[in-house]
Amino acid sequence: MxxxxxxxxxxxxxxxxxxxxxxxxxxxxxxxxxxxxxxxxxxxxxxxxxxxxxxxxxxxxxxxxxxxxxxxxxxxxxxxxxxxxxxxxxxxxxxxxxxxxxxxxxxxxxxxxxxxxxxxxxxxxxxxxxxxxxxxxxxxxxxxxxxxxxxxxxxxxxxxxxxxxxxxxxxxxxxxxxxxxxxxxxxxxxxxxxxxxxxxxxxxxxxxxxxxxxxxxxxxxxxTLDAAIFQRLVYRDVGKNSRGARRMLPRALDIPAALVADVVTDPNGQVLEETTGPIFPIYVVVQVDGKLKTTSLLLG
Known part of the structure; x- marks a missing residue:
């Protein structure tokens, strides 16, 4: 041809x-x-x-x-x-x-x-x-x-x-x-x-x-579901944090975090600090009108 x-x-x-x-x-x-x-x-x-x-x-x-x-x-x-x-x-x-x-x-x-x-x-x-x-x-x-x-x-x-x-x-x-x-x-x-x-x-x-x-x-x-979740928990889908840092790589715990409806917080409602690095908001992936959307679990 x-x-x-x-x-x-x-x-x-x-x-x-x-x-x-x-x-x-x-x-x-x-x-x-x-x-x-x-x-x-x-x-x-x-x-x-x-x-x-x-x-x-x-x-x-x-x-x-x-x-x-x-x-x-x-x-x-x-x-x-x-x-x-x-x-x-x-x-x-x-x-x-x-x-x-x-x-x-x-x-x-x-x-x-x-x-x-x-x-x-x-x-x-x-x-x-x-x-x-x-x-x-x-x-x-x-x-x-x-x-x-x-x-x-x-x-x-x-x-x-x-x-x-x-x-x-x-x-x-x-x-x-x-x-x-x-x-x-x-x-x-x-x-x-x-x-x-x-x-x-x-x-x-x-x-x-x-x-x-x-x-x-x-x-x-x-x-694959895990790749779809990970993609929505890193930059560009997730913006910069309060320190201006970009979340370029996901973490293993992102998968279970995305599948739960609540997160562990301190008495003031803040997510407990992680020992592995700076704090980032935790997001969940939900389906809206047949499409996957990202929403934050941190409401205040």
């Missing part, structure tokens, strides 16, 4: 996809070769992964786009350090890194070019036996862990059918600018992930977090 559309409106999006799957292939098998057209950018991504480089701008995802600033795509390359039983041998380590890559890199719907990449992947999965092969990986993890918290080819495919009708191919999608605008407009109605797992800027720079993190993932991250 790539060579059929190189140089057309989707050329950059197709090249990004070529690099995306080349990185995954080389993470699984270091002897795998990357196509010449993306060889350099694939090498850059692999170097960042192997160096555990922390939060950096992604060379691959930003190709052909703004490469820095609020509009550029950032990735946390420390997430590729194998952990748990995945660290036991080289084969599991390679599997871990490849699945993290396929589950973390987000083709953001706020970027038209990345959305084009998502559409091309969706069309490719609908060809031949690709969808069945994808299901062999997705469905077992879906059974044991839960469904993807991110948009996948299933949601993207349904939206393509809604806008273009069943059986629409690459030519249909690229030839009708009106349908393309309709598709981009309809993406606003798709649900964002409940859990954010990608780096974004502070609220003053990127106030609409849901808009920034909404996107397509080839093998999305899974929803």
């Amino acid at each position: 790539f060579f059929a559309i190189t140089g057309r409106k989707l050329g950059n999006a197709a090249e990004r996809n070529l690099g995306f799957f080349a990185v995954a292939a080389k993470l699984l098998d270091p002897q795998a070769s990357a196509p010449d057209v993306v060889e350099d950018v694939v090498a850059e991504e692999l170097a960042l992964i192997e160096e555990n480089a922390g939060i950096q701008y992604s060379p691959l995802m930003n190709m052909g786009q703004t490469s820095e600033g609020a509009e550029a795509f950032m990735e946390d390359y420390s997430q590729y350090i194998p952990r748990g039983h995945y660290a036991e041998n080289e084969q599991l380590q390679r599997y871990f890194k490849a699945m993290m890559w396929c589950g973390r890199m987000t083709f953001r719907l706020s970027s038209e070019d990345e959305t084009k990449s998502a559409i091309l992947i969706t069309l490719a999965l609908e060809q031949d036996k690709n969808q069945k092969m994808w299901d062999k990986i997705y469905q077992p993890t879906n059974f044991f862990v839960g469904k993807s918290d991110d948009l996948s080819y299933m949601e993207c495919g349904e939206l393509l059918k809604k806008v273009h009708g069943s059986g629409a191919g690459l030519k249909d999608i690229t030839s009708d600018i009106g349908k393309w605008k309709e598709f981009m407009k309809e993406t606003a109605n798709l649900d964002p992930p409940a859990i954010n797992s990608m780096p974004i800027f502070e609220e003053e720079i990127q106030p609409d977090r849901e808009q920034e993190i909404k996107g397509f993932r080839f093998m999305g991250q899974r929803f």
Whole structure:
């Protein structure tokens, strides 16, 4: 498919996809070769992964786009350090890194070019036996862990059918600018992930977090209740405390604290001081109109 559309409106999006799957292939098998057209950018991504480089701008995802600033795509390359039983041998380590890559890199719907990449992947999965092969990986993890918290080819495919009708191919999608605008407009109605797992800027720079993190993932991250709770008990959801400090990391006791209706206080109604650090308000996560909301347990 790539060579059929190189140089057309989707050329950059197709090249990004070529690099995306080349990185995954080389993470699984270091002897795998990357196509010449993306060889350099694939090498850059692999170097960042192997160096555990922390939060950096992604060379691959930003190709052909703004490469820095609020509009550029950032990735946390420390997430590729194998952990748990995945660290036991080289084969599991390679599997871990490849699945993290396929589950973390987000083709953001706020970027038209990345959305084009998502559409091309969706069309490719609908060809031949690709969808069945994808299901062999997705469905077992879906059974044991839960469904993807991110948009996948299933949601993207349904939206393509809604806008273009069943059986629409690459030519249909690229030839009708009106349908393309309709598709981009309809993406606003798709649900964002409940859990954010990608780096974004502070609220003053990127106030609409849901808009920034909404996107397509080839093998999305899974929803877990503890992650949903932890996310709402740290900055940005929780503001600065009275000392101006930001709560950047959750604590193990946040989970039981979020599941109780009361807290231990002194006779004056103040939360007892913790021995591990400064006092922060304790919050609970409740469901309101089908969405998780954060509310403070400290009322005075």
